[in-house]
């Protein structure tokens with residue numbers, strides 16, 4: 001049986017992802033979206049030379065022995081001093097207010113002694129002291145963030161400071177999820193003999209939602225050719241961008257998902273990957289729809305979605321690094337030898353006194369959901385790896401969920 005290498009499978013998936021389509025959204029709706037065009041500043045920030053302190057705007061050269069400066073006015077945020085400071089003069093100023101023409105330094109008020117409208121200072125500022133020069137943060141026309149940047153709270157605050165009311169961001173895909181299996185029942189159902197609670201969709205929907213316009217859970221369909229064809233046909237009629245099925249992906253008599261997908265016009269790009277868990281993954285297309293047939297085993301479904309679907313959705317959004325970050329961490333315990341399949345090994349992140357390490361979870365059963373829920377990482381163990389000792393640096397994918 002030929003199994004496709006993981007890297008080749010991912011490359012083939014990413015090659016099927018369409019180019020980014022842009023849409024304009026109001027700034028308040030742009031959290032978590034990905035820039036489709038660079039964020040460019042509309043103006044200088046600060047827009048004028050601004051005071052960094054509450055105090056006095058002075059000419060630094062005037063602060064000599066026995067000086068007494070005349071306070072000729074006030075500059076406050078939003079209402080600057082309407083004049084130029086001459087020799088021997090200063091202006092009362094507040095943080096964020098425009099520094100008046102003629103002044104070249106600000107002295108904080110803690111250094112001032114005021115007598116009537118005269119003031120002397122215990123500090124000898126150099127020119128520029130406590131002034132934020134115009135454009136110090138950014139200049140008009142400056143590219144602040146490149147396309148492909150995820151808009152975090154920090155980026156959103158920057159976009160607002162750059163006076164942008166709307167952002168050009170990537171359109172997100174609509175994702176459909178369908179669970180298949182005669183034995184499956186919804187959570188909360190009293191279990192009859194042979195029944196299994198359908199858990200996969202409850203992990204997949206939140207896993208994929210951060211990258212999607214919507215993730216529609218189409219529930220459970222039994223391993224029945226007519227019922228499966230009818231449900232899939234209805235899903236394809238709605239033309240989702242991505243369809244994710246779970247179950248029925250292997251070779252058993254009831255594993256009919258691929259057969260039915262093909263009968264509905266899905267062109268299968270590949271089936272079966274050289275990895276564990278997740279070997280029976282299938283990928284294909286139906287018109288514009290990317291189709292992922294995930295294995296039913298719960299760990300296999302979540303691992304294949306992490307390794308293949310998340311990067312595909314990141315590429316859809318134009319992320320600069322669709323494959324995401326891999327961590328390099330020392331092992332906190334040895335790993336056993338691997339087979340010829342790449343192993344995505346559940347592991348915990350152990351943080352002690354500022355150092356981080358990956359602690360392998362030795363459970364490899366692809367139906368063992370409790371160990372996956374305890375994992376923070378998937379150690380990427382190479383094919384035929386002989387096993388590694390504690391302290392060896394290994395590659396790991398973060399299982400951040402969101």
Ligand SMILES: Nc1nc2c(c(=O)[nH]1)N[C@H]1C(S)=C(S)[C@@H](COP(=O)(O)OP(=O)(O)OC[C@H]3O[C@@H](n4cnc5c(N)ncnc54)[C@H](O)[C@@H]3O)O[C@H]1N2
Nearest residue numbers: 179196197198199200247248249250255279295296297300
């Ligand atoms: N003769 C062979 N048998 C199997 C092979 C093989 O190569 N030859 N591959 C094994 C591997 S590896 C995997 S992975 C599984 C995948 O099988 P399917 O995708 O056909 O999955 P099912 O048989 O439908 O289900 C497997 C298992 O997972 C449970 N399941 C299914 N859907 C859900 C769901 N939505 N939520 C929770 N649990 C679910 C199901 O009840 C089964 O227990 O095949 C091996 N067999």
Ligand code: MOO
Nearest residue numbers: 277278279300366
């Ligand atoms: O590849 Mo299957 O996912 O081992 O259980």
